[in-house]
Amino acid sequence: MPPERLSVVVTRRLPEVVETRMTELFDVSLRDDDVPMTRSALIEAMKTCDVLVPTITDQIDAAMISGAGDRLKLIANYGSGVDHIDVATARQRGILVSNTPGVVTEDTADMTMALILAVTRRIPEGLALMQGGSWTGWAPTALMGGRVGGRRLGILGLGRIGQAVARRAKAFGMQIHYHNRRRLRPEIETELEATYWESLDQMIARMDIVSVNCPHTPSTFHLLNARRLRLMKPSAVVVNTSRGEVIDENALVRLLRDGGIAGAGLDVFERGAEINPGLRELGNVVLLPHMGSATREGRIEMGEKVLLNIKTFADGHRPPDQVIPAML
Numbered sequence: 064m065p066p067e068r069l070s071v072v073v074t075r076r077l078p079e080v081v082e083t084r085m086t087e088l089f090d091v092s093l094r095d096d097d098v099p100m101t102r103s104a105l106i107e108a109m110k111t112c113d114v115l116v117p118t119i120t121d122q123i124d125a126a127m128i129s130g131a132g133d134r135l136k137l138i139a140n141y142g143s144g145v146d147h148i149d150v151a152t153a154r155q156r157g158i159l160v161s162n163t164p165g166v167v168t169e170d171t172a173d174m175t176m177a178l179i180l181a182v183t184r185r186i187p188e189g190l191a192l193m194q195g196g197s198w199t200g201w202a203p204t205a206l207m208g209g210r211v212g213g214r215r216l217g218i219l220g221l222g223r224i225g226q227a228v229a230r231r232a233k234a235f236g237m238q239i240h241y242h243n244r245r246r247l248r249p250e251i252e253t254e255l256e257a258t259y260w261e262s263l264d265q266m267i268a269r270m271d272i273v274s275v276n277c278p279h280t281p282s283t284f285h286l287l288n289a290r291r292l293r294l295m296k297p298s299a300v301v302v303n304t305s306r307g308e309v310i311d312e313n314a315l316v317r318l319l320r321d322g323g324i325a326g327a328g329l330d331v332f333e334r335g336a337e338i339n340p341g342l343r344e345l346g347n348v349v350l351l352p353h354m355g356s357a358t359r360e361g362r363i364e365m366g367e368k369v370l371l372n373i374k375t376f377a378d379g380h381r382p383p384d385q386v387i388p389a390m391l
């Protein structure tokens with residue numbers, strides 16, 4: 064008898080080639096529509112499948128993991144961040160968790176640069192002028208933004224994505240500064256010409272642009288709180304392509320409204336798609352719908368990573384991208 068195929072539940076629509084390969088390899092349940100599964104549907108699925116493939120739009124909390132069936136052995140997340148999964152409870156229950164790191168690095172760094180340029184060079188205002196048909200021609204003082212070359216960029220979290228941002232920013236002539244839990248090896252600092260700041264407070268008080276590139280964990284929740292945000296220069300700009308929870312969004316809105324900082328570029332929000340109405344009313348912010356890793360190539364590579372994690376597990380080994388609580 065051929066070995067029984069793993070039963071896999073995928074919570075969202077994935078790129079077609081990924082879904083096709085899933086179907087070839089596993090006994091897979093795919094979605095017809097592309098809306099998040101309800102909590103009760105997820106709970107039901109977790110009682111019967113061997114592998115769950117969730118995304119950031121699924122909250123997989125302790126109660127759901129504790130109530131999962133004995134069959135559930137692997138939560139193979141489609142995405143790099145796993146802050147929506149209670150990894151500690153999964154570990155206690157002997158359920159493995161994996162993610163898709165690496166393949167989102169360059170695309171997310173590109174989007175970070177896009178946000179930095181969009182905010183500092185006022186691209187959305189230019190776009191609105193053109194779309195509104197009200198542009199009357201070149202003018203010496205129209206839509207003057209700030210030059211990025213020579214500006215100090217403070218990267219919060221110089222991991223894979225942070226380093227990719229640093230390489231790009233260096234090519235734009237920016238000065239690279241960073242704060243990280245651990246100082247990086249001297250050769251990396253030399254390659255990036257990056258200055259390390261042990262004190263986040265001291266760093267952000269001196270930066271022209273602050274880029275959030277650390278993951279959201281209990282220790283980075285509201286790392287940029289009201290007090291820290293107020294340390295920033297009034298001319299400074301903050302961009303976030305990581306997770307909304309790292310910034311106290313209400314405090315940020317207040318600060319932007321009062322002119323405490325010059326602008327913000329946000330691809331992620333504290334309450335997901337529930338955008339703080341205050342943010343939408345501000346002229347000095349650029350908002351994107353969490354599309355940092357959204358390239359066709361990247362989304363397929365994420366799927367390939369999920370497939371490899373499940374396949375390796377099915378073959379009796381640990382998934383290559385296993386996440387354990389100590390990593391968070």
Ligand SMILES: O=CC(=O)O
Pocket residue numbers: 119141142143144145167356
């Ligand atoms: O935000 C996207 C991811 O976590 O991969």
